[in-house]
Amino acid sequence: MPNTMKYEKILDALEELLKSRTIQTISVSDIARTAGIGKGSIYYYFPSKESILEALIERNYEKPLDTAKTLARQTSIPPFTRMAMLFQACRNSSSEFMNQENSEGIPVSTHQERSIIHQKYLNHLVTELKPELTEIIRQGIESGEIHFDQPAALAEIVLIVLAVKFDNTLIPTTQEETQATIRGLISLLEKGTGNPPGSLNFLMSFHDDTK
Amino acid sequence: MPNTMKYEKILDALEELLKSRTIQTISVSDIARTAGIGKGSIYYYFPSKESILEALIERNYEKPLDTAKTLARQTSIPPFTRMAMLFQACRNSSSEFMNQENSEGIPVSTHQERSIIHQKYLNHLVTELKPELTEIIRQGIESGEIHFDQPAALAEIVLIVLAVKFDNTLIPTTQEETQATIRGLISLLEKGTGNPPGSLNFLMSFHDDTK
DNA sequence: TTCTTTTTTCGACCATTGGTCGATTTGTGT
DNA sequence: ACACAAATCGACCAATGGTCGAAAAAAGAA
Numbered sequence: 384m385p386n387t388m389k390y391e392k393i394l395d396a397l398e399e400l401l402k403s404r405t406i407q408t409i410s411v412s413d414i415a416r417t418a419g420i421g422k423g424s425i426y427y428y429f430p431s432k433e434s435i436l437e438a439l440i441e442r443n444y445e446k447p448l449d450t451a452k453t454l455a456r457q458t459s460i461p462p463f464t465r466m467a468m469l470f471q472a473c474r475n476s477s478s479e480f481m482n483q484e485n486s487e488g489i490p491v492s493t494h495q496e497r498s499i500i501h502q503k504y505l506n507h508l509v510t511e512l513k514p515e516l517t518e519i520i521r522q523g524i525e526s527g528e529i530h531f532d533q534p535a536a537l538a539e540i541v542l543i544v545l546a547v548k549f550d551n552t553l554i555p556t557t558q559e560e561t562q563a564t565i566r567g568l569i570s571l572l573e574k575g576t577g578n579p580p581g582s583l584n585f586l587m588s589f590h591d592d593t594k
Numbered sequence: 595m596p597n598t599m600k601y602e603k604i605l606d607a608l609e610e611l612l613k614s615r616t617i618q619t620i621s622v623s624d625i626a627r628t629a630g631i632g633k634g635s636i637y638y639y640f641p642s643k644e645s646i647l648e649a650l651i652e653r654n655y656e657k658p659l660d661t662a663k664t665l666a667r668q669t670s671i672p673p674f675t676r677m678a679m680l681f682q683a684c685r686n687s688s689s690e691f692m693n694q695e696n697s698e699g700i701p702v703s704t705h706q707e708r709s710i711i712h713q714k715y716l717n718h719l720v721t722e723l724k725p726e727l728t729e730i731i732r733q734g735i736e737s738g739e740i741h742f743d744q745p746a747a748l749a750e751i752v753l754i755v756l757a758v759k760f761d762n763t764l765i766p767t768t769q770e771e772t773q774a775t776i777r778g779l780i781s782l783l784e785k786g787t788g789n790p791p792g793s794l795n796f797l798m799s800f801h802d803d804t805k
Numbered sequence: 806t807t808c809t810t811t812t813t814t815c816g817a818c819c820a821t822t823g824g825t826c827g828a829t830t831t832g833t834g835t
Numbered sequence: 836a837c838a839c840a841a842a843t844c845g846a847c848c849a850a851t852g853g854t855c856g857a858a859a860a861a862a863g864a865a
Contacts, residue, residue, distance in 0.1 A: 426824065540782065570743070
């Protein structure tokens with residue numbers, strides 16, 4: 384508890400700098416200056432520049448993912464509703480600090496430079512949420528709302544598609560295309576889980592929020 | 595036609611070096627030395643180090659993707675068979691120069707460093723193959739073999755899942771898990787396209803090749 | 806061939822970076 | 836007050852991506 388303060392300060396500094404620049408253009412000295420500490424101190428808390436970024440990513444994901452997890456455990460709520468909530472949480476966590484700039488006007492190369500972040504995001508989101516979504520689906524199967532015999536696989540498929548589409552830099556497409564794909568996924572889910580067409584449309588709701 | 599030779603030489607050099615090291619640990623001087631030319635010449639053909647990598651990736655993807663494309667156009671072959679062939683092509687192109695090392699023994703951080711390559715791969719594969727797979731599906735719909743009203747979305751979903759799972763570094767899992775997910779996808783496809791269970795099992799065939 | 810002009814090649818050079826290190830300060834227990 | 840550990844710092848280092856002007860090759864022009 385003595386020194387966590389400075390540790391967090393470093394993360395804050397990087398987070399701040401990351402809003403207007405890419406990791407590659409941010410030097411360790413920049414981080415130190417922004418954090419208001421000496422450069423040497425940085426390496427007292429982190430072994431490398433890369434590790435700072437990883438720690439920041441971890442920090443930012445923990446919160447939304449944790450809430451999503453506890454949310455997912457509310458067995459009183461019907462499975463598909465919880466699924467929708469989980470989607471929502473995904474979406475929020477994704478846009479949290481990935482799309483700090485409206486991605487217009489940023490050259491393609493800059494997108495590329497963020498690849499480590501995006502990859503980490505994809506990995507975290509899917510691996511962390513897969514057990515939760517699997518459990519939700521399993522409960523849905525038991526209660527007869529979902530007809531599919533491979534809950535884990537289904538969970539992973541859904542998460543992969545959602546994560547990739549939410550992070551619009553991995554495969555940049557227009558809003559319309561993204562929506563079309565999500566709609567297709569829902570359609571596929573309906574037929575695949577034995578639900579009538581349109582019954583899962585409410586899963587889309589998370590996607591047309593304000594802004 | 596005069597100087598393409600040296601251009602290719604640079605790409606060859608990077609490709610060679612990439613087999614044993616990561617991009618970040620390869621300096622432009624290294625590339626120059628390996629290619630047997632002066633460092634300055636590199637910047638005569640490429641504007642930046644990053645661009646060399648991109649050109650290399652482009653070069654390596656063109657071949658397998660082109661064959662996959664022409665393959666996909668053989669309307670005489672039934673849709674699902676062509677789909678399987680396309681999957682196969684995906685798989686080959688993915689393992690071509692991503693997994694040059696047996697990924698055992700490589701620290702996680704090293705995996706991360708390759709993220710740009712993997713991201714590029716994912717993007718290329720999906721965007722290039724989506725129109726082709728969409729067309730195949732569309733034909734399958736017309737011929738009554740596929741019942742699904744959003745061919746483009748379905749194509750993208752399938753490609754995303756396959757591309758992510760083939761590239762086992764984005765979300766590293768065990769072989770068994772990967773297989774389980776693919777099996778789930780096929781299951782989902784069967785139910786989603788109105789085909790009897792097990793009828794699309796042959797799509798798995800591509801996955802248990804030698805080695 | 807010889808002269809001129811353009812294209813290509815090169816490595817010394819530069820600014821900057823990630824990371825190290827010993828010195829110095831701050832904190833803590835006795 | 837003392838000793839000892841924890842924490843802080845910025846000068847310093849080796850190495851990097853990229854620049855530049857000079858010089859060699861190539862290509863015309865005569």
